[in-house]
């Protein structure tokens with residue numbers, strides 16, 4: 001990515017009032033440049049006074065004032081730059097996460113899960129490798145111009161000679177490491193994502209790893225992935241350091257040569273003294289600044305891969321943060337008309353030519369062999385997927401993309417493998433509800449048959465369930481997911497094999513709870529393989545290879 005595109009990315013990510021703050025930063029930087037210029041001028045005046053043998057008190061005071069002011073401005077620049085960079089970085093990280101949350105269901109399912117996690121790393125990397133250096137470099141450049149202007153005003157040939165040779169040194173050392181920097185930057189992008197993917201795999205497959213005796217293999221694979229990442233980081237930082245070392249060591253030689261040349265001119269060492277002092281001070285101030293500019297340029301040039309990923313993520317649609325719409329009225333029916341659905345990249349449709357009517361208050365079972373399209377059909381009814389052909393109608397109104405969020409407010413869902421958060425039972429049931437209604441939670445607990453467990457636990461609803469609900473049994477996790485769905489007063493309840501882990505007694509309890517819900521007008525769509533679950537349904541809809549059987 002070119003530094004110019006990076007710059008555009010930064011401007012787009014600036015926080016509220018960011019442009020104004022960028023303006024303040026620019027003004028402070030220009031003031032900093034002027035003070036650097038004034039500092040050099042005051043030094044030269046001071047030395048000339050000394051050499052002339054005149055009173056140097058006034059010049060000395062001026063020099064001290066300029067030095068203090070230049071220091072103060074540098075401190076202000078440091079604070080302003082860090083603030084703006086970290087605010088922008090924070091905004092960027094939040095913006096990336098919002099885009100991940102804004103993804104629709106098919107995009108989410110198709111994406112590599114490590115992607116969103118790595119995106120946070122990318123944003124951090126981008127902050128430290130591009131944004132902060134770029135802001136610092138812009139400031140350093142202006143200060144450097146101030147110092148250079150001072151040196152030119154004092155002794156143009158000497159300043160030009162020193163600046164010319166130093167610039168050549170910078171350019172040559174950068175050309176030397178350019179290829180290495182780019183390669184290392186590309187490897188970094190892949191390395192972060194692969195490392196996160198490996199950790200996720202370890203967490204998800206721990207049982208398989210233990211039983212298969214494969215933990216050693218997993219550790220070795222992780223070592224190789226992380227070693228590649230460490231190599232890439234080492235190469236990147238080493239290559240970034242090369243120009244600094246070259247310029248610092250050869251820069252001293254250049255300054256010595258200029259001093260030798262100046263001393264040989266008319267007037268000898270005494271006449272050259274002010275210029276030499278200014279060159280010395282100028283170099284002491286200038287070299288670190290030029291290093292900063294150079295390092296920033298290298299960081300920008302070498303982290304192109306990371307910036308490309310950031311830019312791609314930021315180009316995705318942002319999340320609509322307006323409050324959710326009121327629920328779409330659902331009085332009579334859900335109708336599927338000639339619905340076909342094809343997953344991206346698949347030749348065969350998962351569902352084809354489906355005509356189905358679900359009346360309000362009905363309990364319908366979806367049955368059929370594995371892969372016959374039951375979950376896909378349920379996802380279409382819930383508006384998580386849009387038909388490739390045909391339409392879904394709610395009370396006769398086609399379910400458009402715009403209406404989907406309002407329709408989804410009517411839907412409660414219990415998935416095949418429920419997500420359980422590492423928090424309390426209460427927070428899991430009233431998931432994302434900022435002010436949980438304990439009475440409704442207790443009702444849901446009772447309906448889902450979790451009341452015995454809650455009564456047994458010393459902390460009751462305040463019991464923590466562990467990461468991914470590991471402190472619960474499989475059946476208890478399913479009942480927890482059921483309680484979460486029942487907590488939402490939704491007129492459509494979709495159960496995707498939601499009782500597969502329940503013992504017959506618990507299943508019977510859930511069935512009687514479903515009877516109660518149906519009596520209150522809830523429409524229930526359940527995916528089931530067991531006859532016991534189908535028994536209480538008004539109808540069983542059978543699918544075979546994506547078609548109604």
Ligand SMILES: Nc1ncnc2c1ncn2[C@@H]1O[C@H](COP(=O)(O)OP(=O)(O)OP(=O)(O)O)[C@@H](O)[C@H]1O
Pocket residue numbers: 109110343344346350368369370371372373374375376377
């Ligand atoms: N995200 C996806 N991308 C591509 N193909 C998919 C995706 N999800 C499901 N499929 C395919 O669509 C078909 C129907 O899958 P679906 O999950 O709807 O079946 P199912 O009847 O619910 O199966 P099961 O009883 O095993 O849960 C299968 O062939 C499956 O491989």
